[in-house]
Amino acid sequence: MPHTGPVPHTGPVHHTGPVTHTGPGATAGAAPPAPPPPVWPGSPTPLGARHRTGPDGVAGTNFALWAGGAEAVEVCLFDPDGTETRVPLTELTHEIWHGFVPGVRPGRRYGYRVHGRWDPWTGARWNPAKLLLDPYARAVDGDFDRLPPEVYGHVRDWPDQHVADTVRDDRDSAPYVPKGVVVHEAEPGDEWADDRRPKTPWADSVIYELHVRGFTMRHPGVPEELRGTYAGLAHPAAVEHLVRLGVTAVELLPVHQFAHEDHLLRRGLRNHWGYNSIGYFAPHAAYAATGTGGQQVGEFRRMVRALHEAGIEVILDVVYNHTAEAGELGPMLSLRGVDNRGYYRLQHDARRYADYTGCGNTLHVVQPQVLRLITDSLRYWVTEMGVDGFRFDLAAALARSMHDVDMLSPFLAVIAQDPVLRRVKLIAEPWDVGSGGYQVGAFPPLWTEWNDRYRDAVRDFWRGALPDVRDLGYRLSGSSDLYAWGGRRPYASVNFVTAHDGFTLRDLVSYERKHNEANGEDNRDGTDDNRSWNCGAEGETGDEAVNALRRRQIRNLLTTLLLSTGVPMLVAGDEMGRTQGGNNNAYCQDNETGWVDWSLLEEGWARELLALARRLLALRRAHPVLRRRAFFSGRPQGADGLRDLAWFTAAGEEMTEGDWYAPARTIAFYLSGRDIPGQDERGGAVVDDSFLVVLHAGDGPLEHRLPGPPWAEGYELLVDTSREEQERAPGEVCRGGEAVTVPPRSAQLWRVTE
Template identity: 40%
Template sequence: MSYHAQTGRSAPLGATVYPEGTNFSIFSKYASAVELLLFDAKDHSTPLQIFRLDPDNHKTFYYWHIFVEGVHEGQLYGWKIYGPYAPEIGYYFDGNKLLIDPYARAVVMDTYEREAARHPGDNTAKAIKSVVVANGSYDWEGDRPLNHPYSHSIIYELHVGGFTKHESSGVDDKLRGTYRGLIEKIPYLQALGINSVELMPVQQFDPADVPDSNLTNYWGYSPIALFAPHTGYASTDDPVGAINEFRDMVKALHRAGIEVILDVVFNHTGEGGADGPILSFKSIENRAYYMLDEHYHYRNYSGTGNTLNANHSVVRRLIRDCLRYWVDEMHVDGFRFDLASILSRDEAGRPVQNPPILWEIESDPVLAPTKIIAEAWDVQQYQLGNFVGDKWAEWNGAYRDDIRRFLKGDQGMTQIAANRINASPDLFGKLLRDPNRSINFVTCHDGFTLNDQVSYNQKHNWANGEDNRDGHNDNHSWNCGAEGPTKDLVVQQRRMRQVKNHLTLLLLSQGTPMLLMGDEVRRTQRGNNNAYCQDNELSWFDWGAVEEHKDILRFTRELIQLNLKTPYFQEQFYWNSPKALGGSRCQFGGVRNNHPDWSHHSHTLSYTLKNRGYPYRMHVMVNAYWEHLNFQIPKPKGGQPWKRIINTAVESPNDILSFEDAPVIRGGGVYVNARSVVVLVDGQ
């Protein structure tokens, strides 16, 4: 079959389907020639037809374009861009390499070989192919974004593949590790009580982007097609069908009241540094898409070999168009921006006060209803509490580190922990933001799981093939008396208590809590704190743990409900702020009520939450000391006694109780076991 071509138009970028055919447009400023290659759906190795674009007829300013009659959804294609190959001045044009369209909505990777893209020679037969996709053809059945406020959000960081890939998931073999497999587990998420999932990267990434061919890029933080959902999470071989499976997942989660937040990577790509593969941007316009130094070497603020030039005008447009696509066409509810501080750098890599791309994201009306969350650091700068704008929320890495240190018994942490519990006003208060823009977490994908946080003093990353050099060395962890698995009942009991302590403070702090997939059932990675390359049972959710650790699962569920039903954790102003509704107050203390001990050697903290508009107070006592202590408690009000609803030192089901079933506390003090948390309520 032979297709007829016309001049085409420069806009929109990418492949745009019309009734008569498809318009193709791509940016390349310094290209000397451009070719569009079409491929048969069954034979990806040999081009079906090649169109060489004439710069006199098929180029407008820096945009190359062509309209091909009769080409519709499902057509495979790719670009070849010709120009100087001169790395010494920042050019990597290579007409031998078939390139992914930066705006491709889907890709086919059946014949892809990474090494063919890394080395000289024609890789057409072994390259990734882009796919033409028509917009607006999916039936959303009235689906709309959920718009949960931060103040009423519980985020669950989840890996799409790892959530159901384990054989214990009970999901059909063909659906394990897929978008459709996740749909089958939505009832579990509903029962857990979370109402937002933060999906680790689903923008198409290269599974082979690892230093060892025996390993796999599991996490996906190396995107190669920013608009395309990852094909490895689809149960179908049809690339358009993969898009619809992602949409089916979003629609099903929305029906269950669960938002979808994407972890997006706009700081680097899977093309790596000078020795990395040529897949797309590098041979389209390297000097525009990547940050280069004065010697035209790649600036590396991501730690992965390259850094996306996010504040270049063309790259800014790419990012905005991509975010809008995921909102308009894929109905996602928000984004978490990996290494977002890179987006605050200018084209020379310098941090700037008002980065254009960050303000454009904040002010974009299409993105107005969405959550935008920054990981406010990169490998050279730490901007936590200093991120620009009024809309941005931030992953609170200080919360993670400081709560871990306080609970394991480090000195000098009591007052710092109090700040973290109070939504970190020392970090975020000057920004005058809603305190719930602090995304609190004690674990995330990067580092130990919660079980391993209380089971290992040292990382054990030997399976990664880097002689245990990779991953963080300082995890603020404590193994509770034995390294790794143990039969010591005292150590086991201590670990269970510490797991519950972390969860209790997380869910009873001001701010938006985020849980890591599987922490509610003590998922372990056997001490590996950098499992980015472990697409196996080391990383997957083992569903046998749901029964094995049903006690901690119940505890987590009850904590989530306590958070969602307790007004103190829905406040949109800081506790003690004059703006707080009705004047919510948080009074800190120690073993003596209203008398906090901020000394260097202190390991105790208590806090009382009260508001004239609420029918009860809450009193939390934290004993991070290694001996039992007696805590003084406030006097009951109005003749209503205190009731104990949480005690992390006792076994299930008495570790967390409903207000109705909670035992009454008599007297003016409470005995709090070593390394435990006790929570009281009154006024019922």
């Protein structure tokens, strides 16, 4: 019934049957509705809306929804003019409501209304006045660009905030929410075979984190009508940059259908990053150039195919730890109205949500239906959308059993035995915000992890804040202290200096404090632990000495990342000096702040930075010693006593125990190319060049003696970050044992020539 004012509520409200509705404004007391279309029993599997040919050759759509505690379920079909037809699903098999509706074809919009008890004190929040998005919808038409009171299951404007979420709102939400779309299983021309996938080995991988919209919104080579879309990322101009740079995989910020938070919409902002998922099978509709009536599915597939043809894998950043429905004061968009207790972790006081994510709710992955939702989604993106791997946001939340993080949890166990999922790339963000949630180094084999200890050590070294080099040595050589167990390899460590969350590389050397005022939260949001150094001035400056130092520091950080053992991850735009103006939490900046600025390449220093990135990645690709598949042993490899990894002082002598405790100003390490294990196709050893890497963070020049025989008779300088010009290698040649001058705050890469 229409809601005209607050209604006192002291106990549960029961709904015992569906209400047929034939117009956007109709209610239970309206004129007699037209009879609903026929519905056949259909099948409880697969879940979702699947168009097929039914008995007697009749085409239609099978609808199946898990709603364990519901009393009744209606599928609501919408005509182009918005007219709604409600069809009761009367078949119930193993808690799945299902039915086959003849005549429903691809392109038809739909949603669900689920009936049951309203009793928030026990976690029951069914409300059939709210149209719910199918958790298995393959496409979504529309956007959650406004959240009026009608989309909340409770009376949002109830005056007593202590019980605000317990008073049911009976206003219809259908006019205000997007709808699911019945889609074709595959569009013509969208099929592919697995053998077209690049399948880059982990050790050879270089990940490039990018935002589908932000990457192309300002790209001059992408047609304006395609910018910010899947088609834009598939455009040859965008793909060419990735290929020339030399990355092997793109890691896309969330592309599952997501919603915008109410507090952002009220401030005239939008969720730009997309870590607010509401549809785990649907490509985000706003990123489609070809339409949102199901066309986004084919457009996404064509994007994947274009990247695959260029030799680039596609990894999705996925958010299965929470949904856009937030806490008990959040909107009712999908899972909350399907079965609140069945999908979410609730506290002992079942009115409240357990929150290990900082976003108001946490999916209850231990529940079979939730685990099925997640794994069905993952398999869908691999088998039908062509995706090559996943980065799991706040993965520790998925590994919680009852409350504690458990590396034997159902989620991790299912992934390990699944024949589809265990063969794709799996990356954990190995923490959440709950107690005991920091789990870096603890995820089991098959998994790689974002290594924030690498990030912190490298940042601290180059800003002069590292007390000694003990931790840095582990980070540069693959973090064996974290990952050398259970058969894991150096590529278990995804090394990064910057990510979407935090400063860009340029801002890291330009700001010591966050500047998030544009986010509208009084600069309270975002981390204060930036480990940054502004090189003498806060923000943009006309001081050329400061700017020159900043450019050098960017080169230092980039060079360190790409010469470290492990899998490097770059952030889109860092290779050309992108800035966010000091904003270290640009999640709501869908504007020039959050977009890659391609005009930077009109500046000479940015082109030189890009040239350095390309050259370093080419070196990494050409030399197996820079992308090892096994940890260093540190043991002599032959009669001459050479080891696969050795550390040297500025005097050209091997480091002693005491040197590891000395102030961290300089570190040099020798990478032997002799008999590198596990590098050829049969797992045998290969021979490569040997290299010496010198990292000098001191503020004055350093006289550094290059290690002499037996380590090397001669060296060639390949990289020197003190130089502004980076298009070509320096090419200097020195003898082993010779002293060279290392400029202040610079990195050098020497190749052993004999």
